[in-house]
Amino acid sequence: MNQQPTTIAAWSLAICKALRASAVDPQPLLAEVGLNLTQLEKEPEARIPIATMTRFWQLVEMATADSAFGLKVSRYVQPMHFRALGLLMLTSDNMGAVIDKLGRYHAMISDSVNIRVIYQPDRVGFAVDPLAGVPISPMSVDGFFSTLMVFSRQLTGVETTLLAVDLMRQQPLDVSPWQQCFQLTPAFAQATNCLWFDRATLNKSDMAGDQQLAVANEAQVKSYLQKMNALSWRERVRNTLQAMLEQGEPSLAEVATLLNSSERSLRRHLQQEDTSFRQLMNDVRAELAVYYLASSTCSITELSLRLGFSDSANFSKAFQRWYGMAPGQYRSRQNSSD
Missing domain, CATH: 1.10.10.60 (Homeodomain-like)
Known part of the structure; x- marks a missing residue:
């Protein structure tokens, strides 16, 4: 492949916190895939090969015996985990702008997928398409989608109502964790992964935006991504x-x-x-x-x-x-x- 896809190291730190909360020591799992927790904590903006992260997710699922564990990770993710991109989200005017920025600059979090923001007259889709030949864990998609829902609550102070959720993963025996997370029953085994939002609600979700800070934060995001050649x-x-x-x-x-x-x-x-x-x-x-x-x-x-x-x-x-x-x-x- 042209270049090895990566994800930001801070993402793994949230997984470690979720593991500890479930009484699972993350250190042996990290060691098995060649990662060091102390080093990750020192360099949260470092990049981890997606093959390494996918293997880590596999070990997490085995250690927890919980295929829905990715949904739990969102409790331990903060916008600051995504560094300048998180600050850009915090200074946006509404969730519509947050969705747009995440779609545009998602490579800062991970360049192992292709993200599309789909604009339709009455709804907006946030679609995550795996890249051919780049295996990713379904748990990582669960974690990303549930994190987006948590961010929405934190940034707006209200629950964001989804119209629908499409997931590529096969339907699990127990769908209740996904129902509780998204407040609806997702459609499983779909062609892509997508969260569908009401467009009018996204644009009405007022936030304490700061245009001047947003411009400065966006410049930092672009600088980071230009170093990755992601733009x-x-x-x-x-x-x-x-x-x-x-x-x-x-x-x-x-x-x-x-x-x-x-x-x-x-x-x-x-x-x-x-x-x-x-x-x-x-x-x-x-x-x-x-x-x-x-x-x-x-x-x-x-x-x-x-x-x-x-x-x-x-x-x-x-x-x-x-x-x-x-x-x-x-x-x-x-x-x-x-």
């Missing part, structure tokens, strides 16, 4: 393509809409970064192709469709052009080297 159009388009390819080949118009841009502006932004939409599509397909060939047992035909090709013949031609061999030959070499 480049190249990376934003790559992540969007990585999240959308399995539903079919996305068009430039569809990607531009998701990034709140026009097609013309998006072309210009990419040209300024010495790339193009077609080149990025090609790069993402090439990287995902070798990832799936090496890490999955799906057929060449299934893989072709997953990468947005019309048939396996076109995929094989493209793979031959990228790597100088057929997909099956590449897979055989990988299997023989294991």
Whole structure:
């Protein structure tokens, strides 16, 4: 893959607090994935590879025997865990602005997913799409969504009523923890993860915003993300393509809409970064192709469709052009080297 997705270290600190509250010592779990609690506490803005965090979540679920544990973590998260982004939330005018900022700058928390803010006439969706080839724990989505609900209460002083909740995770045997958290029964096994809010309510949720502080905080967020290259159009388009390819080949118009841009502006932004939409599509397909060939047992035909090709013949031609061999030959070499 182009670069290893990461998450902010402060997120793991909240998980540790939740573990201690459940009488589980987090230190052995951290040690097993190569993390050190003292170091995390010293550098809460450091980045943790998402593969490490996903493994940590798996150990947390095993240690607690609780698949709903992610919902509990939200009790121990504060806006300041997200550093400058948390301050930006605190100085926003309403929850509508908070949702918008979280969607725009979510890479500060984690760049392992693609987040879309979906604006419809009467509702707003906050959608979290996993990136193809980047496994994340369903518990991390639970934790993020429940944290957003806690933040809403803290920032507005009132309960935020959701219209609906869509979750990709399979329906658990006991859905009551999710019902209690979201005050409704989520729809499980969905195509994406999404919280649906009433649009009018979001915009009416007055907060003690401070425009001057908000501008200063937003500048800090942008500075942090620029160091990560998370604000480049190249990376934003790559992540969007990585999240959308399995539903079919996305068009430039569809990607531009998701990034709140026009097609013309998006072309210009990419040209300024010495790339193009077609080149990025090609790069993402090439990287995902070798990832799936090496890490999955799906057929060449299934893989072709997953990468947005019309048939396996076109995929094989493209793979031959990228790597100088057929997909099956590449897979055989990988299997023989294991």
